[in-house]
Amino acid sequence: MLGIIRTIWMTFLHMFHRNETVQYPDVKPYLSPRYRGRIVLTRDPGGEERCVACNLCAAACPVDCISLQKGEREGRWYPEFFQINFSRCIFCGFCEEACPTYAIQLTPDFEMSEYVRQNLVYEKEDLLISGPGKVHDYSFYNVSGLKIPGKNKGEAENEAKPVDIHALMP
Amino acid sequence: MMSIIWPILVIVVTVFGVLGVAAVSTMLERRLLGVFQDRPGPNRVGPFGLFQVIADAMKMLFKQDWIPPFADKPVFLIAPIIGFLAVLLCFGVVPITPIWSVAGNLNVGLLFIFGMLGLGVYSVVLAGWSSNNKYALLGGMRAAAQMISYEVFMGLSVMGVVMAAGSFSIRDIVDAQTNCWFIIPQFLGAVIFFLAGVAETHRLPFDFPEGENEIGAGFHTEYSGMKFGMFYLAEYAGVALSSALVTTLYLGGWHGPLLPPFLWFAIKVFLLICFYILLRAALPRPRYDQLMSFGWKVLLPLSLLNILVTGAVVLLRAGV
Numbered sequence: 426m427l428g429i430i431r432t433i434w435m436t437f438l439h440m441f442h443r444n445e446t447v448q449y450p451d452v453k454p455y456l457s458p459r460y461r462g463r464i465v466l467t468r469d470p471g472g473e474e475r476c477v478a479c480n481l482c483a484a485a486c487p488v489d490c491i492s493l494q495k496g497e498r499e500g501r502w503y504p505e506f507f508q509i510n511f512s513r514c515i516f517c518g519f520c521e522e523a524c525p526t527y528a529i530q531l532t533p534d535f536e537m538s539e540y541v542r543q544n545l546v547y548e549k550e551d552l553l554i555s556g557p558g559k560v561h562d563y564s565f566y567n568v569s570g571l572k573i574p575g576k577n578k579g580e581a582e583n584e585a586k587p588v589d590i591h592a593l594m595p
Numbered sequence: 596m597m598s599i600i601w602p603i604l605v606i607v608v609t610v611f612g613v614l615g616v617a618a619v620s621t622m623l624e625r626r627l628l629g630v631f632q633d634r635p636g637p638n639r640v641g642p643f644g645l646f647q648v649i650a651d652a653m654k655m656l657f658k659q660d661w662i663p664p665f666a667d668k669p670v671f672l673i674a675p676i677i678g679f680l681a682v683l684l685c686f687g688v689v690p691i692t693p694i695w696s697v698a699g700n701l702n703v704g705l706l707f708i709f710g711m712l713g714l715g716v717y718s719v720v721l722a723g724w725s726s727n728n729k730y731a732l733l734g735g736m737r738a739a740a741q742m743i744s745y746e747v748f749m750g751l752s753v754m755g756v757v758m759a760a761g762s763f764s765i766r767d768i769v770d771a772q773t774n775c776w777f778i779i780p781q782f783l784g785a786v787i788f789f790l791a792g793v794a795e796t797h798r799l800p801f802d803f804p805e806g807e808n809e810i811g812a813g814f815h816t817e818y819s820g821m822k823f824g825m826f827y828l829a830e831y832a833g834v835a836l837s838s839a840l841v842t843t844l845y846l847g848g849w850h851g852p853l854l855p856p857f858l859w860f861a862i863k864v865f866l867l868i869c870f871y872i873l874l875r876a877a878l879p880r881p882r883y884d885q886l887m888s889f890g891w892k893v894l895l896p897l898s899l900l901n902i903l904v905t906g907a908v909v910l911l912r913a914g915v
């Protein structure tokens with residue numbers, strides 16, 4: 426009985442509390458840079474696509490909303506198409522964690538409503554941005570041992586020269 | 596000529612006044628609930644969101660009015676109308692000011708109100724029955740049990756006031772409170788009457804006929820468009836009615852110092868409506884059997900006790 430009256434009184438006191446609401450479309454809330462919103466594909470500092478079409482993001486995605494096709498040009502892998510179905514994406518960020526090349530990144534933007542559901546399927550052209558995103562100076566091919574035009578085996582950062590397995594010297 | 600026009604004017608203005616109050620209190624409720632929950636509530640349409648009422652009304656009017664093919668059509672149609680009319684008719688016998696009332700002098704005013712509230716049960720039961728939907732039927736059953744039993748305590752708790760004022764006419768009851776509001780000698784009765792009023796209008800926390808988490812939307816599950824709007828308006832008109840009744844029976848009606856009678860009446864009703872909303876914001880819904888046993892095991896003995904004591908006091912005063 427007393428508890429009921431106390432509840433009523435405490436609820437009444439909330440009349441004099443401050444509003445917690447952010448008047449959203451008029452006042453934008455602050456979203457930290459690591460907020461998990463719209464997904465982008467980034468480029469490396471040289472301006473090339475970072476994605477190497479390894480499919481790890483698609484495998485990590487719990488709702489299977491990423492689909493891509495590997496292509497190859499001058500020894501480098503790249504996605505021929507890369508689709509993210511944002512009507513299924515749950516913005517968990519697993520794809521970003523899985524990606525070995527920092528290619529796929531989530532951004533603090535969530536205003537992506539559409540009237541037609543099909544429009545929520547983003548193609549590579551919609552996803553690809555022109556900058557490196559959150560990671561500024563990482564280029565996968567500069568640190569990996571893969572041979573590409575202009576960079577031979579053993580020429581990557583922190584990479585030792587390849588061992589000549591036919592030689593006898595230690 | 597004047598003798599015809601004046602009553603018609605009173606009736607028309609009262610009806611539209613009640614409708615307006617019901618519509619505005621939907622808005623008031625949403626704003627106040629927001630305030631109690633530290634958020635602003637609807638504030639987009641017009642200044643302070645006041646036009647939300649109009650927007651809601653438009654939405655109700657233009658929504659598709661769907662009658663399910665399995666429903667019992669005539670009953671389905673008539674149920675909301677009964678509920679709506681019953682509440683509106685009740686306002687007829689509530690005297691708002693000494694000069695402004697449709698039939699405030701009716702010598703069986705209180706009985707008329709209880710009769711109309713009894714009819715209101717039909718609306719809910721028939722709605723639940725004719726919808727041909729098990730959740731609606733369950734809601735209707737609950738409404739029947741709850742409203743009929745709470746009407747008992749409502750009637751019994753009011754008897755104290757009737758005895759003290761010596762009349763069933765609400766006008767006389769208000770006049771009897773010129774010196775002392777009945778809430779002071781009849782405090783127990785006032786509390787019981789208020790609780791029964793909450794149950795009678797099936798408002799939270801006693802909204803079992805439409806307990807969302809158990810039985811969908813209860814008796815109005817199948818209703819849409821304007822027919823749902825009628826239930827909705829009737830509910831808020833019921834809240835206003837219950838507040839007006841508490842005001843006239845226990846809070847001295849239009850009596851009060853300084854301000855004009857109408858203003859006093861309006862202030863009291865407004866505060867009571869706000870209290871209704873506060874109850875909704877504060878209290879969770881009890882279990883159904885708890886409601887029933889609370890009614891029969893607590894409220895019934897208390898209201899009988901109230902009658903007993905009041906009767907004894909009245910007899911003593913009369914010096915028998």
Ligand code: SF4
Nearest residue numbers: 486514515517518520
């Ligand atoms: S954020 Fe999660 S759900 Fe969305 S694409 Fe990445 S892994 Fe899939």
Ligand code: SF4
Nearest residue numbers: 476477479480482524
């Ligand atoms: S975005 Fe990253 S994880 Fe996905 S395919 Fe491209 S490189 Fe692999």
